[in-house]
Amino acid sequence: MAAGAAHRGTIPAVYYIHDRGADEPFYVGENASLLARALTHATASWPLREPWLAYLPLPEGTPKHVLRELESDLLGWHFWRTGRAPLAQYSVQPKQPPAAARGAAG
Numbered sequence: 001m002a003a004g005a006a007h008r009g010t011i012p013a014v015y016y017i018h019d020r021g022a023d024e025p026f027y028v029g030e031n032a033s034l035l036a037r038a039l040t041h042a043t044a045s046w047p048l049r050e051p052w053l054a055y056l057p058l059p060e061g062t063p064k065h066v067l068r069e070l071e072s073d074l075l076g077w078h079f080w081r082t083g084r085a086p087l088a089q090y091s092v093q094p095k096q097p098p099a100a101a102r103g104a105a106g
Contacts (some may be wrong), residue, residue, distance in 0.1 A: 015055035019048040027088040030067035097101040
């Protein structure tokens, strides 16, 4: 990973959100900019007691189709293991708090 990428927040990654201590992911995702997506998820209202984000950073410039393929692989592994998709995978995503409530986040 290029050192500059970390400072620009453009690190591509596959990730999942899980409750602390949980045995399985609640949501699996991918993004070309992990920091931006993590900040969006951090301001969301998740139905988890203590949501955590686990991720695998990938080289800067990783093509979108590769990110989607890796996300699909993670989802396939989860389905093979449990017989179902992660609980929030195909449901409505958590609501973002009003901009005023985010305050200094910007």
